[in-house]
Amino acid sequence: MSYKRYNNHSVWGAIMEIDNDSDNVLSTIDDHCLIVKTRQSHVDNVGLYQATRYAWVLSEKRLNEIDYVLATINGTVMDVYTNLSWNRVEGGRFEFDGIVARDEIRNKYLGKKIPNIYRKKGMASPTLYTFSKSRNNNDSLVLSKLTLKLDSAVTENMADVLTEHFSNGFRINSPIEMIRFRSFAVKMFGEELSLPDEELKAYIRACGTIHEGKVYTISNETKKQLGKLVDDYFTDGAQAIFYAEFYTKNKKWLFDSSIISEDILIGIFRDVFFKLSFTKTYFGHTSEPQSVVLENEMLRVWGDDILLTYDQLAERLPYIPLDKLKHALGQNGDFIWNSVETFSHISRIRITNDEREAIRAATTRECNARGYVSITELPLDEIHEKNCDLSITAVHNAVYRICLLDKFDKKGKIITRKGYVFDALTIMKEYCRTIDKCSLSDLLAFEEELTGEVHRWIPMEAGNSILVRIDKNDYVADKYVHFDIDAIDDAIEFVVKNDYLPLKAFTIFSAFPDCGQTWNLFLLESYCRRFSRKFRFDTPSVNSRNAGAVIRRSCGLNYTEIMADAVANSDISLNSAAAGRFLFDSGYTGKSTTSKAGEIISKAKAMRGGV
Numbered sequence: 001m002s003y004k005r006y007n008n009h010s011v012w013g014a015i016m017e018i019d020n021d022s023d024n025v026l027s028t029i030d031d032h033c034l035i036v037k038t039r040q041s042h043v044d045n046v047g048l049y050q051a052t053r054y055a056w057v058l059s060e061k062r063l064n065e066i067d068y069v070l071a072t073i074n075g076t077v078m079d080v081y082t083n084l085s086w087n088r089v090e091g092g093r094f095e096f097d098g099i100v101a102r103d104e105i106r107n108k109y110l111g112k113k114i115p116n117i118y119r120k121k122g123m124a125s126p127t128l129y130t131f132s133k134s135r136n137n138n139d140s141l142v143l144s145k146l147t148l149k150l151d152s153a154v155t156e157n158m159a160d161v162l163t164e165h166f167s168n169g170f171r172i173n174s175p176i177e178m179i180r181f182r183s184f185a186v187k188m189f190g191e192e193l194s195l196p197d198e199e200l201k202a203y204i205r206a207c208g209t210i211h212e213g214k215v216y217t218i219s220n221e222t223k224k225q226l227g228k229l230v231d232d233y234f235t236d237g238a239q240a241i242f243y244a245e246f247y248t249k250n251k252k253w254l255f256d257s258s259i260i261s262e263d264i265l266i267g268i269f270r271d272v273f274f275k276l277s278f279t280k281t282y283f284g285h286t287s288e289p290q291s292v293v294l295e296n297e298m299l300r301v302w303g304d305d306i307l308l309t310y311d312q313l314a315e316r317l318p319y320i321p322l323d324k325l326k327h328a329l330g331q332n333g334d335f336i337w338n339s340v341e342t343f344s345h346i347s348r349i350r351i352t353n354d355e356r357e358a359i360r361a362a363t364t365r366e367c368n369a370r371g372y373v374s375i376t377e378l379p380l381d382e383i384h385e386k387n388c389d390l391s392i393t394a395v396h397n398a399v400y401r402i403c404l405l406d407k408f409d410k411k412g413k414i415i416t417r418k419g420y421v422f423d424a425l426t427i428m429k430e431y432c433r434t435i436d437k438c439s440l441s442d443l444l445a446f447e448e449e450l451t452g453e454v455h456r457w458i459p460m461e462a463g464n465s466i467l468v469r470i471d472k473n474d475y476v477a478d479k480y481v482h483f484d485i486d487a488i489d490d491a492i493e494f495v496v497k498n499d500y501l502p503l504k505a506f507t508i509f510s511a512f513p514d515c516g517q518t519w520n521l522f523l524l525e526s527y528c529r530r531f532s533r534k535f536r537f538d539t540p541s542v543n544s545r546n547a548g549a550v551i552r553r554s555c556g557l558n559y560t561e562i563m564a565d566a567v568a569n570s571d572i573s574l575n576s577a578a579a580g581r582f583l584f585d586s587g588y589t590g591k592s593t594t595s596k597a598g599e600i601i602s603k604a605k606a607m608r609g610g611v
Helices: 040-046 048-053 060-065 103-109 152-165 175-189 197-206 220-235 243-249 251-256 262-272 290-302 310-316 322-331 353-370 381-386 392-404 424-433 440-451 457-466 485-495 521-530 559-568 576-586 597-607
Strands: 002-004 015-017 033-038 068-073 076-088 094-100 127-129 140-143 146-149 208-211 214-217 240-242 282-284 335-339 342-345 408-411 414-417 437-439 474-476 500-502 535-538 549-552
Touching: 033 048, 040 048, 048 068, 048 076, 048 094, 060 076, 076 103, 152 175, 152 197, 152 214, 175 197, 197 208, 208 262, 220 240, 220 262, 240 243, 243 251, 243 262, 262 282, 290 310, 290 322, 310 322, 322 335, 335 392, 353 392, 353 414, 381 392, 392 408, 414 440, 424 440, 424 457, 437 440, 440 457, 440 474, 457 521, 485 521, 521 535, 549 559, 559 576, 559 597, 576 597
Parallel strands: 033 068
Antiparallel strands: 033 127, 068 076, 076 094, 140 146, 208 214, 240 282, 335 342, 408 414, 437 474, 500 549, 535 549
C-alpha cells in the first residue's frame, strides 16, 4: 500500500492511495450523499475543499436532501463534508459551504472506493446522488443514474416483515440480519424470497428510515399524527419548530412508534414537510437566523402583556427550548430585565416623543458640563408613573435603550458620551468634594451606582484622597477637623524613633493635641496621608484593618523596601511563610501572604549580608 499526500485546505492529512481490491470497496451507501468527482490537478491548485464545493449543476429541489458530500478522486473518498449551506452561482450552478463531518461518519467512508454501481462505464457525470428524490420514497430508489423499479405489493410485504420482527431496526449491511429476514419472510408468506440481496436491500430501504445503519419502519398513521401536530402548531401562527424540543415533548409515543432518535424525526419532517425551510436546529416557515426567529416568536406570543416570565414564555412556545429563550432574552437588549426570571420589551414601554427629547436634552447638557450624568438625575417621574408595573431598574434600562443608545454609553447608572473614557475613581473624588459627611457604606453604594459593581478600593481611595476618615465607618470634610500640624508632627516624632513604624504601633494618643475629633488609627492615617509635613503613610493596598506604616518623608525607601528592611532587622527565618506571618502580625500587611514575598526575602538576605 503506497501513500500520497494531497494539497488540501481542510483538516484531512495524508490519505492512503487504496489499491482497487474488494475489501476497500463500499458495498453500499446508506446515507443521503452527493458524490463529487474531482481531479488531482485541480486539488493541487486550490485544495480539496475548494475543488469539491464549487460549482455544480444540481437539482435545487434535492439540495435539502443532501446530508453529506463525498469528495472523491479516481473513485476514492478523500473527505466527507456536512452542515451544508447551498448558494446559487453563475450559470445556474450551485456551491456549498460546509464543515468536515464528525469522525464517526468520516471513518465510515474515508479512503474507501465508492460502490461499483457509481463507477460503471458511461457514468461521466461529476456529481451523483446516492438516494431517492424524497426520503422514504415508497415508489422508487434512485441510485445515481441507475433506477430500480419497486413493486408496491412487494414493498408492503417487506414492510410487514420489518414491522413484525424488526421493531428495533434492521441492520441493512448485516448478513445475519438478512438471513433472519428471509427466514421470517418464509414463515409469513409460505415461500422463499427469490430477490438477490442487493435488490432486497432496496426494498427494505424503501420501507423506512435509515439511522446509524439501521432501517426503521414508520407507519403512515405515525406520519399522519406527526403531520397533524405540526400543522396545528403552525396554524396558530408559529414560524418554527426546534427538533430537540419537539422530540423531548413527544418522546414516549415517538419512541413507541420506532422514531428512536431526533435524527430519524428530522428525516421524517424533511420527507413530510419538504416544502418548508430546514436549518440545523429548527424547521418551519422561515430560514432567518436563530436570533431573529427567537425574537419574532417571543413577540408573536407576547400579546398585550407588559411582563412575562420564563415559564410563561415556555408555555406559549412549547417547541422552543427554554435555554434558547433564556439566552435570547439575555442577549437581546430590546428585552428588558424587570426582576428574577421576568422580562418586558421596549415596545411595551409608555413614553412620549416629548419625554424622549427632554431626556436627550438633559443628558447632553449634563455630559457637556461634567462628562457624565446619573440616570437617576434625568426627568423620569412621569415615565415611572405610567409604567408602574415595571421595576425602577427596568425603566432605567428601557429609557436608555429607547432614548440614548445611539449617542451615549451606560455603565451601571452612569451615562457618558460614546467613546468617553469612564473613570469611576475620578468621578467619586468629585462626588466627595461635594459632601460634608458620609459613611463608608454610602461610598460603596455610590460606587455600585456608578459601575454596577462594588470594588472596595475605589470608594476607599476616593474618600482617603479627599475626605478625613475619622473612624472605621465615617468620613468628614476638612472643615470638621482642625489639625495643629507642628504639634501633631512632634507627637508622632516622639513615637517614631527611626524612619518608619507600623501604624498599629500607635496605642496611646494622650500626647496628641485636640483636633475636633477623637484620635484613633484611622484619623492618624488620614492625617499622615494628607496633612503632615514630616510624615507620610503607605500600605500595600487601601484597607480597613489599619495595615500600613507611618514613614518619615525624608526616608527614600519604597514600601517593599521598608518591608524587607523590617524583615531583615527581625530575628525570623528568611522564608516566605515566616516573613508573611511577621509582616501581618506586626501590622505592615493586612494578610499573612504577599505577592512580594520572593522580592522581600531576596532584599532581606542582602541586607543581612547574604545570610
